[in-house]
Amino acid sequence: MNSFLFAAADAVAPTEADAIIGSEPMSESTFPLMEKGFEFLQVYGLPIIHAIIIYFIGVKVVRYATKYICHLMKKSKTDETLVKFASHLINATGVVFVIIGALTKLGMPTTSMVAVVGAAGLAIGLSLQGALSNFAAGILIIMFKPFKVGDLIDAGGTVGTVREIELFTSKLITPDNKTAVIPNSLLTADKIINFTETEDIRVDLTFGCSYGDDNDKVKSVLMNILTSDPRVLTEPAPMVSISGHGDSSINYAVRPWCKAVNYWDVYFDMHEKVKKEFDAQGISIPFPQRDLHIVSGTGKIS
Numbered sequence: 030m031n032s033f034l035f036a037a038a039d040a041v042a043p044t045e046a047d048a049i050i051g052s053e054p055m056s057e058s059t060f061p062l063m064e065k066g067f068e069f070l071q072v073y074g075l076p077i078i079h080a081i082i083i084y085f086i087g088v089k090v091v092r093y094a095t096k097y098i099c100h101l102m103k104k105s106k107t108d109e110t111l112v113k114f115a116s117h118l119i120n121a122t123g124v125v126f127v128i129i130g131a132l133t134k135l136g137m138p139t140t141s142m143v144a145v146v147g148a149a150g151l152a153i154g155l156s157l158q159g160a161l162s163n164f165a166a167g168i169l170i171i172m173f174k175p176f177k178v179g180d181l182i183d184a185g186g187t188v189g190t191v192r193e194i195e196l197f198t199s200k201l202i203t204p205d206n207k208t209a210v211i212p213n214s215l216l217t218a219d220k221i222i223n224f225t226e227t228e229d230i231r232v233d234l235t236f237g238c239s240y241g242d243d244n245d246k247v248k249s250v251l252m253n254i255l256t257s258d259p260r261v262l263t264e265p266a267p268m269v270s271i272s273g274h275g276d277s278s279i280n281y282a283v284r285p286w287c288k289a290v291n292y293w294d295v296y297f298d299m300h301e302k303v304k305k306e307f308d309a310q311g312i313s314i315p316f317p318q319r320d321l322h323i324v325s326g327t328g329k330i331s
Contacts, residue, residue, distance in 0.1 A: 080131040087130065091123030111171045114196060160197065166213035167196040175221050181289065183222035185215040204293060225289040229262060232285050232295050236303055237278030239313040244271070247281060250310050254302050255285045260295050262286040278315040 095116055102112045171194065176182045180191050182201070187209045189201030199216060201209045224230055238247050248269050255267040265286045272282035283303075287295045307314055 076135050080134045083134055084127060084131045087127030088124060091120060091127060094123065095120045108171045108174075108194075111168070114168075162214040163197040163212045166217040167194070167199075169217060170194060170199070170213055171196075175217075176223050176226075180226065181224040181292065183224070185211045185219070187211060224292060228289060229265070229286055230289045230292055231265075232287060232292060232299070234283040234285075234296070234299055235272060235280055236283060237275060237280050237315060238307075239315045240279060242279075242312050244279070246310070247279075247312055250306055250312065251281060251283055251303065254299070254306055255283070258285070258295070258298070258302075260287050260291045262288075277317055 098119060099112050099116050102115060103109075170176075176184075176191055178191050178194060182189070182191060187201055187203065189203040189209055191199065192202050192208070193200040196213075198210050198212055201211060203209055236251065251269045252267070255261050255269070261267055262285075267285040268282070269284075270282050271279060273280045283299070285295060285299070304314070306312075
């Protein structure tokens with residue numbers, strides 16, 4: 030009994046800190062870990078807060094600048110496609126710079142990061158040469174406007190009405206109502222003939238008549254066909270003249286003027302009208318032929 034009392038008296042009473050933290054005493058490694066945490070907050074806490082502030086404020090500034098620049102572009106009547114592209118490009122570029130600025134505030138080596146991004150961009154650019162050339166051609170078309178939506182053009186080996194101009198391709202509606210999607214680089218690689226850039230356009234036609242037909246009569250018939258068509262303009266005046274002497278025919282150049290929207294109607298109708306009128310007037314339309322002369326002889330063939 031006495032030994033039990035002495036043992037109880039020698040036991041250390043639990044302190045207030047032990048009661049709060051727990052019955053088990055704290056290990057020696059707990060205090061260094063807390064000290065490292067406080068040191069981390071002292072060293073990086075303020076830069077982290079600054080980086081977060083830079084990011085959020087920077088993103089808002091980029092968005093505001095993008096909207097303002099797009100507003101100015103729309104006010105100057107810039108093409109809508111170019112406005113949308115500029116909006117995405119400015120926003121993406123601005124956000125990248127904001128992120129780099131935030132990382133720089135944290136003390137991270139952004140120089141190597143920029144180098145990696147540049148190398149990746151170069152590799153992607155080399156693998157997408159064709160797409161990038163179409164993209165550059167699309168920018169040139171939108172900026173310099175050699176044609177616009179609704180124009181009738183001859184470009185890239187295709188004749189059609191422009192339906193849509195995009196950054197990589199353009200859509201044309203052909204005379205037979207087919208949709209042709211043409212890469213922009215193909216359109217800008219060769220000449221572009223715009224039939225509707227001006228309001229009036231000349232229709233170039235050529236008709237051949239026999240050498241035996243009266244020249245004045247043929248020219249009179251052709252001119253009457255032109256002047257009787259209300260779609261043919263009186264100013265500039267239509268023209269009919271001999272353009273050459275062919276192997277089997279006299280060729281007449283017929284040059285009526287009309288509104289650009291009537292080009293194809295006048296072009297096709299003139300061929301039909303000339304054929305009907307030539308038949309009615311007895312004017313022949315020649316075709317390639319050969320005269321065969323047979324000479325009889327008295328010689329014997331051995």
